[in-house]
Amino acid sequence: MRTEALNESSILVRDLPIAPWKFAEAARRLGIPDAVASYETVGLFDVPADLDLDRILEAAQAAAFSSRTVQILAIYDGPDLATAAETLGLSPAELAELHHGLAYPCHAVGFRPGFAYLGPLPDRIAGLPRHAQPRTHVPPGSIAITGHQTAIYPIPSPGGWQLIGRTPHDLSVTTDHQLIIQPGDLVRFVPCSEEEFQNQIGARPQVLSEVAEP
Amino acid sequence: MKRPQPGLRHLGIPPSGPFDTESFRILETLLHQGHIADFEALELANGSVELEFTVPGTVAIVGAPVSVQSDLPDCATNGRFPVTSGSSIRITAGTTGLRTYVAFTPLLLRATRLSRVPGSVECRAIRVIPGPQFGAGDWPLESLTVSQVQDRVGIRCQPIESWAHHLELPSEPAVFGAIQVTPNGTPIILGPDGPTIGGYPKPYVVCQADLPKLAHLRTGQTVRLEMIQLETARIANIESGQQMDKFISELEIALTGDFQP
Numbered sequence: 001m002r003t004e005a006l007n008e009s010s011i012l013v014r015d016l017p018i019a020p021w022k023f024a025e026a027a028r029r030l031g032i033p034d035a036v037a038s039y040e041t042v043g044l045f046d047v048p049a050d051l052d053l054d055r056i057l058e059a060a061q062a063a064a065f066s067s068r069t070v071q072i073l074a075i076y077d078g079p080d081l082a083t084a085a086e087t088l089g090l091s092p093a094e095l096a097e098l099h100h101g102l103a104y105p106c107h108a109v110g111f112r113p114g115f116a117y118l119g120p121l122p123d124r125i126a127g128l129p130r131h132a133q134p135r136t137h138v139p140p141g142s143i144a145i146t147g148h149q150t151a152i153y154p155i156p157s158p159g160g161w162q163l164i165g166r167t168p169h170d171l172s173v174t175t176d177h178q179l180i181i182q183p184g185d186l187v188r189f190v191p192c193s194e195e196e197f198q199n200q201i202g203a204r205p206q207v208l209s210e211v212a213e214p
Numbered sequence: 215m216k217r218p219q220p221g222l223r224h225l226g227i228p229p230s231g232p233f234d235t236e237s238f239r240i241l242e243t244l245l246h247q248g249h250i251a252d253f254e255a256l257e258l259a260n261g262s263v264e265l266e267f268t269v270p271g272t273v274a275i276v277g278a279p280v281s282v283q284s285d286l287p288d289c290a291t292n293g294r295f296p297v298t299s300g301s302s303i304r305i306t307a308g309t310t311g312l313r314t315y316v317a318f319t320p321l322l323l324r325a326t327r328l329s330r331v332p333g334s335v336e337c338r339a340i341r342v343i344p345g346p347q348f349g350a351g352d353w354p355l356e357s358l359t360v361s362q363v364q365d366r367v368g369i370r371c372q373p374i375e376s377w378a379h380h381l382e383l384p385s386e387p388a389v390f391g392a393i394q395v396t397p398n399g400t401p402i403i404l405g406p407d408g409p410t411i412g413g414y415p416k417p418y419v420v421c422q423a424d425l426p427k428l429a430h431l432r433t434g435q436t437v438r439l440e441m442i443q444l445e446t447a448r449i450a451n452i453e454s455g456q457q458m459d460k461f462i463s464e465l466e467i468a469l470t471g472d473f474q475p
Contacts, residue, residue: 004346005343005419005444006346006387006388006389006392006419007343007389007391007392007419007421007422007447008343008421008422008444008447008448008451009422010389012346012386012387024224025224028224033220033221034220034221034222034223034224034229035223035224036223036224036387036410036411037224037387038384038385038386038387038411039384039385039386040384040386041384041386041387042387043223043386043387043388043389043410045220045223045387045389046220108385108411109224109225109226110223110224110226110385110387110409110410110411111226111385111409111410111411111412112226112409113225113226113227114225114226115226115411117385117411129382129397130382130396130397130413130414132396132397132398133396133398133400134396136363146413147382147384149385157367158367158368160396160413160414173225173226173227177222177225177227179225
């Protein structure tokens with residue numbers, strides 16, 4: 001493990017020997033209020049300079065974490081679908097098929113409330129850059145890809161990813177601060193008809209199973 | 215607008231809170247003795263507003279100077295004044311600074327005008343420390359010019375040609391004040407409602423002592439970046455905190471007796 005300053009009172013932890021989300025959750029269980037995981041790093045906010053990282057790591061390695069599968073209905077007709085497919089040398093239908101052919105683990109939640117970082121994408125649809133100028137408004141429910149990552153925008157926000165589709169589900173954080181997609185969950189995209197889409201607008205997605213992982 | 219609420223970043227919810235925490239704290243002190251957890255104020259960003267009062271009380275205005283039109287005496291920025299039931303005031307944005315804080319209490323307090331405020335309203339330079347991607351590219355220190363696209367999420371600046379890059383990085387946790395750079399070299403200074411995780415490289419981070427200054431950057435304004443080291447920034451943060459504490463305790467002493475029932 002290695003740390004860097006995010007600012008004068010917050011640190012970024014790199015080279016973790018465990019999934020960052022497990023480390024962050026263990027840190028929160030130990031009373032650090034703001035511990036945020038991303039793909040390879042954890043941010044610890046407003047922490048003392050002499051913070052004991054090894055103690056957090058030991059707690060994370062000893063802890064049990066739950067894991068679920070979340071099913072996301074999807075229509076692949078995003079404004080960037082055609083150009084993204086062309087860049088990848090695929091048809092839009094092929095891009096869509098490759099996208100929903102795999103279930104993706106959630107590595108982190110952040111950027112905006114409830115925004116779940118999923119991946120990695122299959123190699124054939126990976127590697128697209130972010131837009132050089134991010135959109136100032138991306139509608140909620142937009143399904144997006146960039147690099148090896150995929151995600152769904154849960155609320156209206158700016159965004160630089162390639163928009164390839166949409167889901168009818170409400171993925172915003174609940175009023176009692178529960179996440180619909182949590183780090184450690186497995187997310188599966190399921191293509192649906194426009195009729196199914198209309199019927200599911202605003203509905204929370206189906207959670208298929210919950211298994212305790214030792 | 216309430217004080218920042220930490221502890222929700224893992225849900226993607228930033229602590230938020232006032233952009234200019236110093237003005238907010240002065241405002242709170244003018245209307246209340248001691249700190250109250252759920253103190254609320256309006257944060258006006260270059261905005262104009264008309265307020266009508268249905269009960270008597272006291273209004274305080276702190277931050278970027280505004281003009282206040284009213285039949286009531288003593289109305290001014292950086293002070294407080296009593297209002298009567300049925301009265302109204304019209305606040306019109308000024309041209310210096312950007313954010314003004316307004317709050318009301320049903321307490322009847324004597325009019326007070328502050329002659330001096332340790333504000334950050336006028337700013338030509340901002341101190342930065344090296345950010346997580348400082349070493350990942352070449353980021354010559356340049357002045358930033360604020361674009362029209364700016365809000366509490368982030369302040370987008372004019373692109374800096376020499377900051378253009380092709381870095382594609384895994385997203386990382388981010389802080390209020392981090393300067394993210396898009397591939398075409400556009401710096402975005404993250405605000406109090408900014409993303410908790412960001413994927414663009416962050417070569418610089420605004421030092422915590424200078425965060426309130428960001429609240430007052432106007433479209434078209436240019437600010438110089440001054441690089442300082444982390445230890446210097448820590449000392450600057452402690453010093454500005456002490457100065458603010460001193461100002462607040464002197465203000466509290468000056469207002470002693472005003473908060474009797």
